[in-house]
Amino acid sequence: LMSLVMELVLLPWTCSAHAHTFGPDKCCFQFIKERLPKTKVLSFEYTDKRCAMEGVLLRMLKGKQICADPTMQWVKRIMKLNCRNLLKT
Numbered sequence: 660l661m662s663l664v665m666e667l668v669l670l671p672w673t674c675s676a677h678a679h680t681f682g683p684d685k686c687c688f689q690f691i692k693e694r695l696p697k698t699k700v701l702s703f704e705y706t707d708k709r710c711a712m713e714g715v716l717l718r719m720l721k722g723k724q725i726c727a728d729p730t731m732q733w734v735k736r737i738m739k740l741n742c743r744n745l746l747k748t
Contacts, residue, residue: 699719715727
């Protein structure tokens with residue numbers, strides 16, 4: 660009975676502690692291995708510097724987000740092309 664009371668007392672505190680954490684919203688934990696067609700990538704954004712791995716989130720035309728390694732040559736080309744397209748508009 661005492662453990663149940665302790666759980667009920669501590670539950671709101673643990674929930675509020677999790678609600679007020681200030682960590683990164685989006686991180687990559689693994690990267691896509693195959694190349695993606697540049698015509699299917701709508702935009703990109705870097706992951707937060709607080710993430711364990713530096714990554715790039717590629718937003719695809721259909722809305723899906725895919726993690727990619729920013730050191731890979733094909734990813735660099737997509738980012739460069741995407742920046743050029745933004746400058747043209």
